[in-house]
Amino acid sequence: DLSQAASKQNSLAISPENYQFEEFPEYKKLKAQQEQVASLGNGNPFFIPQETVVNDRTTIDGRELINFATYNYIGMCGDPVVTQAAQDATKLYGTSACASRLISGEKPIHRELEQKFADLIGVDDSIMMVGGHATNVTTIGHLLSKDDLVIYDAFSHNSIMQGCFLSGASLIAFPHNDNEALEEILSDRRHRYQRVLIVVEGVYSTDGDIADLPQVIKLKQQYKTLLMVDEAHSMGTIGKTGRGISEYYDINPRDVDLWMGTLSKSFASCGGYIAGSSALIEYLKYTAPGFVFSVGMSPPNTAAAIAAIDVLQNEPERAITLQARAKLFLDLAQEKGLNTGMSKDSPVIPIIVGDSLKSIQLSQNLFKRGINVPFMIYPSVPQNGARLRFFITCNHTVEQIHLTVDVLAEELNKL
Ligand code: PMP
Numbered sequence: 001d002l003s004q005a006a007s008k009q010n011s012l013a014i015s016p017e018n019y020q021f022e023e024f025p026e027y028k029k030l031k032a033q034q035e036q037v038a039s040l041g042n043g044n045p046f047f048i049p050q051e052t053v054v055n056d057r058t059t060i061d062g063r064e065l066i067n068f069a070t071y072n073y074i075g076m077c078g079d080p081v082v083t084q085a086a087q088d089a090t091k092l093y094g095t096s097a098c099a100s101r102l103i104s105g106e107k108p109i110h111r112e113l114e115q116k117f118a119d120l121i122g123v124d125d126s127i128m129m130v131g132g133h134a135t136n137v138t139t140i141g142h143l144l145s146k147d148d149l150v151i152y153d154a155f156s157h158n159s160i161m162q163g164c165f166l167s168g169a170s171l172i173a174f175p176h177n178d179n180e181a182l183e184e185i186l187s188d189r190r191h192r193y194q195r196v197l198i199v200v201e202g203v204y205s206t207d208g209d210i211a212d213l214p215q216v217i218k219l220k221q222q223y224k225t226l227l228m229v230d231e232a233h234s235m236g237t238i239g240k241t242g243r244g245i246s247e248y249y250d251i252n253p254r255d256v257d258l259w260m261g262t263l264s265k266s267f268a269s270c271g272g273y274i275a276g277s278s279a280l281i282e283y284l285k286y287t288a289p290g291f292v293f294s295v296g297m298s299p300p301n302t303a304a305a306i307a308a309i310d311v312l313q314n315e316p317e318r319a320i321t322l323q324a325r326a327k328l329f330l331d332l333a334q335e336k337g338l339n340t341g342m343s344k345d346s347p348v349i350p351i352i353v354g355d356s357l358k359s360i361q362l363s364q365n366l367f368k369r370g371i372n373v374p375f376m377i378y379p380s381v382p383q384n385g386a387r388l389r390f391f392i393t394c395n396h397t398v399e400q401i402h403l404t405v406d407v408l409a410e411e412l413n414k415l
Contacts, residue, residue: 036357037360040357040360040361040364042364042367045360045363045364045375048060053072053077053078054067054069054070054072054077055067055070055072055075055077055078055393055395056393056395056396056397056400058070058372060372063370064370065367065370065371065372066370066371066372066396066400066403066404067371067372068371068372068373068374068390068391068392068396068404069372069373069374069391070391070393071233071264071265071266071391072265072268072393073233073236073237073265073266073322073347073391073392073393073394074236074237074242074266074312074318074319074322074393074394075318075393075394075395076236076266076267076268076304076308076311076312077268078268079268079307079308079311081307081310081311082268082304082307082308082311083304084307085303085304085306085307086300086301086303086304086307087300088303089109089299089300089302089303089304090299090300092299093107093109093299094299095298095299095300096295096298096299097110097295097296097297097298097299098295099295099296100291100292100293100294100295100296101291101296102285102286102291102292105295105296106296107296107299107302109299109302109303109306110128110296110297110302112306113128113297113302113305113306113309114126114127114128114273114281116306116309117261117273117275117309118275120243120309120313121243121244121246121253121259121275122246122252122253122254123253123254123259123275123276123277124276124277124278124281125275125276125277125278125281125282126259126273126274126275126276126281127273127274127275127281127284127285127288127291128263128271128272128273128296128297128302128305129271129272129273129274129288129290129291129294129297130270130271130272130290130294130295130296130297130298131262131264131270131271131272132159132232132261132262132263132264132271132272133158133159133162133272134159134272134290134294135159135260135262135271135272135273135274135290136157136159136160136162136163136230136260136272137159137162137163137166137290138163138288138289138290138291139163139258139260139274139284139288139290140160140163140164140166140167140197140199140228141162141163141164141165141166141167141289141290142167142284142287142288142289142290143167143197144164144167144168144169144195144197145167145168145169146167146168146169146170147169147193147194147195148167148169148170148193148194148195148196148197149169149170149171149172149189149192149193149195149196149197150164150167150169150170150171150172150196150197150198150199151172151173151174151182151185151186151196151197151198151199151225152164152171152172152173152174152198152199152200153173153174153176153177153199153200153201153204153211154173154174154175154176155176155177155201155204155206155207156173156199156200156201156230157201157205157230157232160199160201160230164199169197170193172185172189176204176207177204177209177211177212177342179212179215179216179219182198182216182219183219186219186222186223186225187223190223190224190225195225195226196223196225196226197225197226197227197228198216198219198220198225198226198227198228199227199228199229199230200213200216200227200228200229200230201229201230201231201232201233201234202229202230202231202232202233202234202235202238202244202245203232203233203234203237203238203245203346203347203348204233204342204348205232205233205348206348206350206376206380206381206387206389207341207342207343207348207350208340208341208342208343208344208346208347208348208349208350209341209342209343209344209346210234210238210245210248210344210345210346211229211245213229213245213246213249213251213256214249214251217251217255217256220255221255226257226258227255227256227257227258228256228257228258228259228260229245229256229258229259229260230260230261231244231245231259231260231261232260232261232262232265233265233346233347233348234248234346235261235265235266236265236266236267236312236319237265237266237319237322237323237346237347238319238323238345238346239319240316240319240320241312241313241316241319242266242312242316242318242319242322244261248345254277256276257276257277257280258274258275258276258280259273259274259275259276260272260273260274260275261273261275263301263305263308266308266312267304267305267308267309268304268305268307268308269297269301269302269304269305269308270297270298270301271297271301271302271305318394319394321394322347322392322393322394323345323347325347325392325393325394325396325398325401326345326346326347326349326392327345328398328401329349329390329392329396329401329404329405330343330344330349332401332402332405333349333351333405333408333409336405336408336409337409338351338405338408338409338412339351339352339353340352341387347391347392347393348389348390348391348392349389349390349392350376350387350388350389350390351387351388351389351390351408351412352385352386352387353386353387353388353412353415354384354385354386355384355386356377356378356386358386358415359375359376359377359386359387359388360375360377361415362375362388362411362412362415363375363388365411365414365415366388366407366408366411369407369411371404371407371408373388373389373390374388374389375387375388375389376388376389388408390404
């Protein structure tokens, strides 16, 4: 088992002689894991180059496969309108902002994108940073400090965790989506801290379930805390026109203090945003290290995201189709008795296999049959929670989904 190999390597003694990278126990652990994966006989499953725009299909080694391994949920990456916008912005401004926006990197399209996002979400303003991961790290790391408390869902993304560590705040993970446990922590601890931040995600990226946000909002109001929602996988995908979790539940967007999201999934770009009150955004723009001391978003990425918002607003049916395709996949998989975990109403559908090597094997067997789908193993998911993770897009056809679920059930049976 992969984790046993890992812990064996971890226990290697650290000595002053072993300071080179090749001798790092952590590196040896990685090599041991790679050897085990290679022992399956199908080569390295990581860093496989995809030779075209990745959508409902992808091309690998000249071979076209049905693809479930992209965050291109609503088909914006490769959309001609979006590509044209990126090309036009490149002609006008070049390929880089070449400086922090605070100093001389600001372009008119930066503000345009921020205002569009604020309007889309329904709050005062927003700020764009160069990466989704960096946005969480710098925002949480900067806003909270050692006298504060962050209470985060136990399934939170690595970027949220890194931000928490950087902040130096006290940290408590509450059991996934368990608002009773969250309330217990709040009633027990709230009074000890001046500022408390609760962090949840819209759609959870490993399990495809959705936070019970209305209930979390009640708690945050009762206990007077800040609330942050990471919409990496929910913006553009859920809600009747794709406006994310606030539309899904029909809640007032101003009841959430920090809306966070990324541009790398539904918006065909690269970057992250925080949206909220004017005071919050102004404060971040002048003080958040990952913004102030980093380059502005590149012009083509900025223009691509603006175009993607426009296309989504003109074609909300992309989100509606995505939701229908995801439901079809989930229904068919469940009819076949496959374990889809907690996934509901979202484009992320895990097929839980349990054993790590079996999951890798299943992914590789599907690959041979023309279906590209990534596996997830420990430590990304709990021990014995290894799985395949299907990302549905609005471009998947009904036929592709029927075929995939049939082949999946067949291959899983064979294992
Ligand atoms: N938050 C969540 C929940 C994510 O899943 C991801 C990326 N998978 C990020 C933040 C980081 O976004 P990006 O990849 O755009 O840096």
